[in-house]
Amino acid sequence: MSNRTFTMIKPDATSKGYTGAILDQIIKAGFSIKAMKWTKLTTEQAGLFYDIHRERGFFGELVEFMSSGPIVAAILEKENAVEDFRTLIGATNPANAAEGTIRKNFASSIGENAVHGSDSDENAIIEGDFFFSKLERF
Ligand code: ATP
Ligand code: MG
Numbered sequence: 001m002s003n004r005t006f007t008m009i010k011p012d013a014t015s016k017g018y019t020g021a022i023l024d025q026i027i028k029a030g031f032s033i034k035a036m037k038w039t040k041l042t043t044e045q046a047g048l049f050y051d052i053h054r055e056r057g058f059f060g061e062l063v064e065f066m067s068s069g070p071i072v073a074a075i076l077e078k079e080n081a082v083e084d085f086r087t088l089i090g091a092t093n094p095a096n097a098a099e100g101t102i103r104k105n106f107a108s109s110i111g112e113n114a115v116h117g118s119d120s121d122e123n124a125i126i127e128g129d130f131f132f133s134k135l136e137r138f
């Protein structure tokens with residue numbers, strides 16, 4: 001079991017000024033930050049990141065949204081990080097997200113859902129490597 005996961009604070013949340021509150025909730029839940037950057041994806045980069053969804057009907061919308069404004073990308077560490085972070089962020093659709101979860105607190109729709117969380121240890125490594133070099137992790 002790995003103890004690291006990868007997250008992004010998505011453009012809806014950064015534009016609404018929720019970055020600080022979301023980071024605060026993540027840190028208070030026991031995650032420590034191992035890498036972090038404020039950046040903006042091109043449509044091509046967003047498409048590569050979400051390549052697994054390329055054939056889905058919402059892919060174009062997803063890529064447009066994820067490249068529409070700045071994001072915060074971060075590698076987080078905690079015991080059982082991937083699973084515990086998915087619990088902390090809540091269901092993909094905020095209408096189904098549990099009370100107190102980040103998506104319940106900050107997301108507005110299934111598309112604009114405030115945060116990303118890796119779905120496996122393997123993808124956490126791939127996604128962290130997408131954004132960060134070895135010199136950017138501490
Ligand atoms: P993420 O990978 O961003 O953490 P997730 O794992 O909960 O989210 P996925 O099934 O991997 O959900 O979908 C990736 C992202 O695609 C979602 O977070 C959401 O932004 C978008 N998405 C998923 N389903 C839809 C949909 N039906 N309509 C619009 N956007 C969607
Ligand atoms: Mg996913």
